[in-house]
Amino acid sequence: MSTAPRIAVLGGGAWGTALAQTLTVAGNRVRLWARDVATIDAINRDHSNPRYLPGMALHPDLTAFDDLSAALDGAECVLSVVPAQTTAAVLSQVRHVIASGVPIVLCAKGIEAGTGRLMSDVAQAILPSNPPAALSGPSFAADVAASLPTAVTVAALDTDTAARLAVFLSTPTLRCYSSDDLVGVEVGGALKNVLAIAAGAVVGAGLGASAQAALVTRGFVELRRIAASFGARPETLMGLSGLGDLMLTCGSGQSRNFAYGRTIGRGEPIDGLPLAEGVATAGIARRIAQERGIDAPITESVAMILDRTITVREAVSNLLARPLKSES
Ligand SMILES: NC(=O)C1=CN([C@@H]2O[C@H](COP(=O)(O)OP(=O)(O)OC[C@H]3O[C@@H](n4cnc5c(N)ncnc54)[C@H](OP(=O)(O)O)[C@@H]3O)[C@@H](O)[C@H]2O)C=CC1
Numbered sequence: 598m599s600t601a602p603r604i605a606v607l608g609g610g611a612w613g614t615a616l617a618q619t620l621t622v623a624g625n626r627v628r629l630w631a632r633d634v635a636t637i638d639a640i641n642r643d644h645s646n647p648r649y650l651p652g653m654a655l656h657p658d659l660t661a662f663d664d665l666s667a668a669l670d671g672a673e674c675v676l677s678v679v680p681a682q683t684t685a686a687v688l689s690q691v692r693h694v695i696a697s698g699v700p701i702v703l704c705a706k707g708i709e710a711g712t713g714r715l716m717s718d719v720a721q722a723i724l725p726s727n728p729p730a731a732l733s734g735p736s737f738a739a740d741v742a743a744s745l746p747t748a749v750t751v752a753a754l755d756t757d758t759a760a761r762l763a764v765f766l767s768t769p770t771l772r773c774y775s776s777d778d779l780v781g782v783e784v785g786g787a788l789k790n791v792l793a794i795a796a797g798a799v800v801g802a803g804l805g806a807s808a809q810a811a812l813v814t815r816g817f818v819e820l821r822r823i824a825a826s827f828g829a830r831p832e833t834l835m836g837l838s839g840l841g842d843l844m845l846t847c848g849s850g851q852s853r854n855f856a857y858g859r860t861i862g863r864g865e866p867i868d869g870l871p872l873a874e875g876v877a878t879a880g881i882a883r884r885i886a887q888e889r890g891i892d893a894p895i896t897e898s899v900a901m902i903l904d905r906t907i908t909v910r911e912a913v914s915n916l917l918a919r920p921l922k923s924e925s
């Protein structure tokens with residue numbers, strides 16, 4: 598009988614499947630839980646996930662389940678890879694089947710819209726006996742599933758847990774650095790999605806690469822201000838889960854958040870576009886900034902553009918007309 602580590606992945610979308618794939622290729626025994634029967638059948642029968650990772654051949658040892666108990670049976674680690682706004686609902690189902698002490702690694706990049714909770718807050722409220730962790734950094738699902746190399750951060754509340762999980766979840770192509778700044782890693786991953794919408798909108802509106810670079814740089818200042826208000830360490834935001842992911846998603850049409858913003862910037866319909874986590878996070882990020890007295894005009898502009906209160910061009914005019922001040 599194999600003694601390879603057993604890992605459960607919750608979520609049969611692009612990122613859940615990609616993480617399950619790289620971990621299976623690395624020799625782990627991975628069980629993926631999904632709610633969609635067609636996804637489960639495709640993974641088990643055809644070793645593919647045509648809805649979320651079209652054209653990608655999955656490892657035949659990767660198995661999918663619709664039964665949570667079966668998926669979590671013997672799991673030494675559970676990865677939560679459903680969208681941020683549905684994480685609470687999924688973890689509530691998990692509560693009855695997860696063994697005490699098994700770490701729960703939160704892979705969604707967002708803030709709960711109704712409450713302002715980070716994913717680790719959600720997990721700690723629902724699963725108080727399971728150490729929370731987060732995996733975040735520059736990592737497009739299609740790249741990771743195709744075994745293209747990248748590096749991410751795995752964060753937990755203490756250095757030992759973070760270091761152990763980073764080793765556990767590293768694969769020959771996914772290099773996991775560790776951090777004990779869980780909040781910093783989570784906030785960076787959530788807010789970069791809002792900025793990716795802004796960057797896409799600027800590109801879509803034809804405002805040029807200079808505007809894109811200026812906006813992302815000033816957006817990064819806001820990201821660090823908001824993150825500091827959560828108690829994040831500044832150096833965390835300079836790392837893979839902050840600056841690293843910002844560089845990726847604010848500069849590539851492969852990002853769904855960037856593509857969402859670009860569609861808005863072009864004035865095209867957004868119906869049917871794939872999940873862009875920044876849409877749900879923009880409004881709550883604006884509220885958090887306002888309540889904490891943080892100057893965050895780009896985050897606020899994205900929320901207003903998504904609310905249809907202003908257009909992309911009006912937002913840019915407003916940003917250019919703001920009183921001049923020091924760059925910090
Ligand atoms: N895609 C990427 O490159 C990356 C994504 N992420 C983050 O990972 C998270 C997930 O993204 P991603 O996988 O791409 O999203 P997808 O839209 O590709 O997939 C979402 C998955 O979650 C499932 N799901 C949604 N709600 C529920 C629920 N209530 N119960 C059970 N399953 C549910 C969906 O099921 P169904 O198919 O049945 O609707 C689907 O399988 C996001 O926070 C994203 O920011 C992070 C890094 C990279």
Ligand SMILES: O=C(CO)COP(=O)(O)O
Nearest residue numbers: 734735736737852853854
């Ligand atoms: O977070 C990601 C890559 O690190 C994926 O970004 P999108 O959700 O914008 O595609």
